Amino acid sequence: MTQDLTRASASELSGLYGARKASPVEVLEAVLDKAARLNPVLNALPLIDAEEARAQARASEARWAKGEPLSPIDGVPVSIKELIKVKGWPLTMASQLTDKAPQTEDATTVSRLREAGSVIFASNSSPEYGFKGVTDSPLNGITRNPWNTERTPGGSSGGAGAAVAAGLGPLSIGTDGGGSVRIPAACTGLVGLKATYGRIPAWPASMHGDLANTGPMTRTTRDAALMLNVLKGADVRDPLALPPTDVDFVAGLDRSLKGLKVGLVLRFGDFFLDPEVEAAVLNAADRFRTLGCEVVPITPPTENGETGRVFVAHWFAALQR
Template sequence: MKDLTQQSAAGLSHLYRKGKASPLEAMKAVLARTATVNRTINAFCTVDGDAALKAARASERRWQKGKPLSPLDGVPVSIKELVRVKGWPASMGSRLTDKTPADADAPAVARLREAGAIVFAQSTSSEYGHKGVTDSPLHGITRNPWNTGRTPGGSSGGAGAAVAAGLGPLAIGTDGGGSVRIPSSFNGLVGLKATFGRVPAWPPSLTGDLANTGPMARTALDCALMMNAIARPDARDAWALPADETDYARKLDGKLKKLKVGFVLRFGDHPLDIEVAALVTRAARQFEALGCKVEEVEAPFSYAEAGRAFVIHWLTALQRLLRLFPESNHDQFDPSLLAGAKAGLRYSMQDLVEAQVTRRELAIAWNLFFEKYDLLLSPTVAVQPFEVGKNLPDGPDGKGNPLWSPYTSPFNLSRHPAATVPCGTSRDGLPIGLQIAAAHYEDGLVLRAAARYAEAHPLKFPVLPEMM
C-alpha cells in the first residue's frame, strides 16, 4: 500500500471503502509525519493529536458499518489560524490577542466536522493575514517544502506547506487578496477562491468583503469534495449566498470542448519572471488540446486603478487595529503590519468612496469580459517562490518588488471565482501556478477546468531527504 500521507482525500476515501486502509491508520501516519516534518517547515502552530485519534476511531466504526457521513469521513484536515476552531486559541498570528479558546467553530469547520473530516491541526499565517508570505512575531517563519530556503507564500502559507509536505491532504485557508491562491501556487496545489459569499465565514474578517474562506488540496477533486461540505449557507455570515444544489464533484465531469478562453499574460506594467511567463503561456496553449478556443487578450481594466483601489480598501481596514489595541502595545505588531495600519490612516473618506466606485467599475468590466469568454487564464503569481524572511522578492533593479502579485486581488474586488492549478516547475524545481477565473457562480466550471488540465499535466510532489 502506498504511503497514506501521500494519498489524496479521494484516494483515502477509496481505500476506506475497500477496507484497504482505515481512518485510524491514516491519522496515525499523518501525525507521525507531522512530528518529524513540522520541525523543519513550521506549518502548524497547534496539533490536537488525542482528539484526532478519537475522531479517527469513530470514523473507522462508521466505515466498518458502511455508513460514512460523506466521502471526507476520516480524512485529516488542517485549519488556518485565522479561522475559528472550538477549543483552540483564536490567535490571528498575533502576540496581542488574548489566546482565549474559541467557543464555536467557524462555518467551514463546522461543516467539515459534520462531513466526518478530522480537524487535527491549526496552520500558520502572517499576523492578521496582512501579507503574502508566512511569518509572524508569534510563530516565526514557515518554509516551503519544495525548497526550505523559500517562502510558501501567504498568508495561508502554513496550509499550503502542510498539504504539499503530506501533513494531511486538505486545508482551509482564507483569501483577502490572494492568500489561498498565492500559497497554493507556490506549493504546487489547487486552491479556490470561490464566488464571494459561496463559502460562509464567521467571525467577519478585518478586511470585510474582500475576504473569502476556501479549500486547498493537491487535486481539484479534493477541492470539489470540500466545497460540497463547506459551500452551505450560515446565518452568521451577512453576505452568505442562498443554498443551491450544486454537487461540485459531479461538476468536474465533462470536457472543455468549445469553451472560449481569454488568456492574459500581464495585468499591467509589472515585472514578470521569464519562466513563469513561459510555463503559463505553454499551459494556455495546452487548453487548445483540451478543446478550447484560446485567444490572447488584454485585461479589461487598468491594473494601476484596480491596484490603488485594492490598497485603499486593504489599508483602511488594517488601520482599525490601531484602535483595537492600546498604543503602548503597538510595538508588538509585525513591523510591516504596523506600517500598513499607519498608512491606512492617511486615506481620506473621499479616497475610500472613490475606491468603492472603482471597485464597482472593475466588477462590471469583468462581468462584460465573462459574457464574451467562458474562462480567463493568467499567471497566478508573477514570480517564483522567493527567499524566506523577505516580505518582497527582489525586482529587476535589485530593490524590493511590490508588484509581485498583481493577478489575484482584482478578483477579490470583483468577487468572481478564481482558482490556481500547478502548470509545471521551474529549472530550480519550484512549482508555478496557472490562475483560472470565470463568471460569478461558475465555481464548478473553474474546478472542472483545473481538473481537466491537471489530469493531462500531473505534478509530482517531492519527498525531500530531511522530510523522510
C-alpha cells in the same frame, strides 16, 4: 500497506476506506508521523491536536466499518488556518498580542467539516492577521516551502499550502481577501479556490469584511469540489451568505473542456516576468488548447496604477467596517 497514505488524495482515501484497504486511524497516524519529521523544518502547523484527532479518527473508523460514513471526506485529515475559530484552540491570529484563551465555538467552516466527519488535527500558519503575501509572523516564525525550503510558500495561507504540498493532510482551509488562498496555491502547486462570495458562509466575519472568503486548498480539483460540497450553503449568522444550492460540484468534473474560454494574463504592468515562469504559463495555455479550450489573452487595466489604487481603496474600506 506499502502505499504512502500521506500522498493519497481525499477522494482516494474515501475509496480505500470504503474498500477496507485503509482506515482513518492508520491515515492519521501516518500524517502525524510525517508532521513530526517535517514540521520542524517547514513550520507549517503551529498547533497539532493529536489526541483529539485520534478520537475523531476512531469515531470515523467505526462509521466506515458500519458502512455509514457522514460524507466522502469522513475520516480525512484537515488543517485549519490560524485566523479561524476552532473550539478548544486559541484564536492566535499569528500574533503575540491576542488572547490565547481556548475558543468556545467553531467557525461555520469548521463546524461543517466536523459534520462531514473530517479529522481536524492541526492549525496552519499565517502571517500576523493575514496581512502579507508571504508567511512569517512574530508568534510562529518563518514558514517554508516544501519544494524548496529557501523559498516562501506564499501567503497569507502559506501554512495550508506548505502542509498540503508536503503530505501533512490532503485538505486544508485558508482564507482569501487579496490572494491569500490563490498565492500559496500557486507557490506550492495546489488547487486553491476563492469561491463566489457568499457561497461558503463566513462566520464570524473576517476583519477584511466582504473582501475575504474562506476556501479549500487541496492537491486535486476533485478534492476541492468535495470540500466545496461540504462547505457550501447558507448560515443565518452570515447575512451575506448565498441561498442553499443543490449543485453537486463534483458532478461533471470528467466532462470535456471543449469550448470553454480560458483567460491568459502574462503581465501585470511593467513588473519583471521570469522567463521560466513565462514558459510554464505558456505551456499550460497550450495544454488548455489541446483540450479544446479557447485561450484568450487578457491585458489587465494598469494605466497610472489604477488597479492598485482600486484594490487599496476596497481593502482599507473593508477594514473600517
